Amino acid sequence: MIWWVLIVFFAGFFAGKFINTKWIGRYNIILVLTMLLLFSLGLKIGSNDELFSKIDSIIFFGLLIALAGGAGSFLVGYIIERVVNKK
Numbered sequence: 469m470i471w472w473v474l475i476v477f478f479a480g481f482f483a484g485k486f487i488n489t490k491w492i493g494r495y496n497i498i499l500v501l502t503m504l505l506l507f508s509l510g511l512k513i514g515s516n517d518e519l520f521s522k523i524d525s526i527i528f529f530g531l532l533i534a535l536a537g538g539a540g541s542f543l544v545g546y547i548i549e550r551v552v553n554k555k
Contacts, residue, residue: 492498513519519526
């Protein structure tokens, strides 16, 4: 599966290098395709009963990871700023 993702990504990358892509911004095609991707992802998750029954623990651990990542980034940034300002 990952190979298909990489192949499609690089195909789009090289196509963007050689094809005029100014029309993409004019028609908001990226926004429409992103919304379609998010809808299909939600549809796939919503149809999975096992995943849907565990949604409360998924939300809890996702929030915990996000808060821990933010707090860790703040803490490391604060420590680095204190060390740099001492010198």
